[in-house]
Amino acid sequence: MQVATCVPFDPESKGGSEASVRVAKADLVPTEANLLDAYPDMTALQAACDVFCAGVNGRRHRETGAVPALRLVEERARLHVLPSAPYAAALGETRLVNTDQTVRFGSVRYSTPPGLVDTEVWVRAAGDELVIVADLNSLALRPGWAPTPPAGLVEVARHALSTPGRPRIELSHYPDHPQDPSGAPRPPSPKPTRPAETAFLALGPGAEAWLIEAAAAGTVRIRAKMAAAVELAALVGTGEVDAALGVAAAAGRFAEDDLLAIVRHRAAGAPSAELVIADETHSAQPGTAAWEGFGR
Numbered sequence: 001m002q003v004a005t006c007v008p009f010d011p012e013s014k015g016g017s018e019a020s021v022r023v024a025k026a027d028l029v030p031t032e033a034n035l036l037d038a039y040p041d042m043t044a045l046q047a048a049c050d051v052f053c054a055g056v057n058g059r060r061h062r063e064t065g066a067v068p069a070l071r072l073v074e075e076r077a078r079l080h081v082l083p084s085a086p087y088a089a090a091l092g093e094t095r096l097v098n099t100d101q102t103v104r105f106g107s108v109r110y111s112t113p114p115g116l117v118d119t120e121v122w123v124r125a126a127g128d129e130l131v132i133v134a135d136l137n138s139l140a141l142r143p144g145w146a147p148t149p150p151a152g153l154v155e156v157a158r159h160a161l162s163t164p165g166r167p168r169i170e171l172s173h174y175p176d177h178p179q180d181p182s183g184a185p186r187p188p189s190p191k192p193t194r195p196a197e198t199a200f201l202a203l204g205p206g207a208e209a210w211l212i213e214a215a216a217a218g219t220v221r222i223r224a225k226m227a228a229a230v231e232l233a234a235l236v237g238t239g240e241v242d243a244a245l246g247v248a249a250a251a252g253r254f255a256e257d258d259l260l261a262i263v264r265h266r267a268a269g270a271p272s273a274e275l276v277i278a279d280e281t282h283s284a285q286p287g288t289a290a291w292e293g294f295g296r
Contacts, residue, residue: 041160042127091133091153092124101173105130109167110159114175125161130168132157200226203238206246210254219254229259236263 007013039045057068064071095103097116102109105123110130112121122133134156159168171177190211192198200207207229214222233241244262248254253262 042129045127088122091122092131093122094120095123096120102167102169103132106161107164108162109169110157110162111167111169111173112157113173116156121156128161130159130161131155132159196223196227196230199230203229203233203245204242206242206244206249209249210245213249213252214254217252217254221256225254225256225259232260232263236267240266 039048057072060067061071093105095105097103097112097119099117100109101112101114101117103112103121103123104110105125110123110132112132112134116134119134119138124131124133132155133153135152136154137152157170157173159170162168190197190201190208192201201211207226210229211222211226214225219225229241229245240263241259244259244266247262247266248258253259
């Protein structure tokens with residue numbers, strides 16, 4: 001096999017190139033005799049073609065009386081060896097992997113595996129998928145990079161084609177990201193950097209939940225409230241304050257005296273199972289029904 005391209009301004013060579021395409025369409029591309037009515041994507045079609053080729057190449061040919069797969073072993077001695085690397089045009093367009101491990105194709109970002117930052121890769125559209133190919137031999141010189149066989153030009157990623165504004169990010173390409181490769185988000189875990197923060201988080205899981213929810217709600221004076229909680233724990237007990245912090249986190253109570261009020265509420269024996277969460281649907285303001293007839 002060899003790639004035949006036409007010569008510019010040479011009609012005869014153009015006809016020869018077109019003839020090879022016509023032969024490929026007639027004899028190589030699967031026809032209705034061995035295709036299904038529909039396939040979900042190009043990958044399924046390629047798999048069906050592989051199964052078809054394995055079937056016809058493994059049975060005896062009725063004209064030659066030989067099995068094509070076995071005949072290829074004899075004919076291989078007369079065939080020219082294909083180049084170890086394909087033509088660059090067959091790999092697609094070149095792209096540089098950005099610092100966020102993504103490449104851009106058609107104004108869409110697609111993720112790549114770790115270790116390819118600042119590396120030139122090839123991208124091409126294959127049906128409804130984007131194929132990303134990298135030269136692992138060029139990466140072997142990088143410190144800490146240990147490519148596994150096979151080396152050379154290897155497909156490193158494959159994504160479904162997308163549209164601008166909808167990037168394709170494979171979570172398994174970011175093993176150190178706060179999100180698991182399975183897609184399940186990891187709960188945030190506060191990391192103390194000061195002794196006061198360490199003392200507050202030592203109160204228990206309720207304190208950790210309170211800190212996460214308070215930060216998400218944009219609570220002000222968090223450090224002062226954390227220090228007050230530690231002082232309150234020294235008076236009434238760590239377990240009681242930690243439980244009150246858990247209730248405050250679930251109910252969204254992050255005001256100055258909310259923690260003390262919850263501790264007193266629990267100390268009085270009142271149940272805290274039914275939480276009252278303040279939101280826009282509940283208001284303590286009187287209604288405006290009295291003003292309904294005003295001015296009539």
